[in-house]
Amino acid sequence: MMKIRKYVGDLCLTTGENHRGNCPVCGGRNTFTATNDNGVVKYNCYKNTCTIGGFIHTDLTAAEIMMIMRQTAEQKRHREKETMEIPQYVVKPMPTHLKFNRFVRRWGLAIDNLLYDVKDERVVFPIHHKVVIALDPDAIDKTIKYRSEIQAWTGLRTMAYMLNDDVKYRVEDDMEKLKGMLNNE
């Protein structure tokens, strides 16, 4: 038994790597396989008369650990993206949603794509393909934090823009630059 473990170890499979070859125990031609799955090498022989098979644990290199962590984070991100759906309390706005209508009028927004969150009484901006975070010049820390969080969460290209002044003043230069950022691909 020690011999087969040494044989598998000596294949030096890195994580994700497979080996297929002659069985070192029964001599079966091309019946022996070994796969390294995140540091656990699973091996067995497909020949009916051969019962060899099992696992050995290998030490992961730092680079392999980094790769596994990246893949796990990536998979998690994909899962979250797929399961993200609009909750029931986010609805199409009605004339009776006074707060919504006040907000839209105040900022002169085009309401075509906007939704209303009746639970928290806030306007919802559905995100389609690009996000620009624009906050006051004194909120630079928040802008940077939101940018990376929103990008990680949505997987969308997210840019930060520092306004010359609070968006409520609609400084012309800010409006032009924001339009430019949203329109340029």
Ligand SMILES: [Zn+2]
């Ligand atoms: Zn075999």
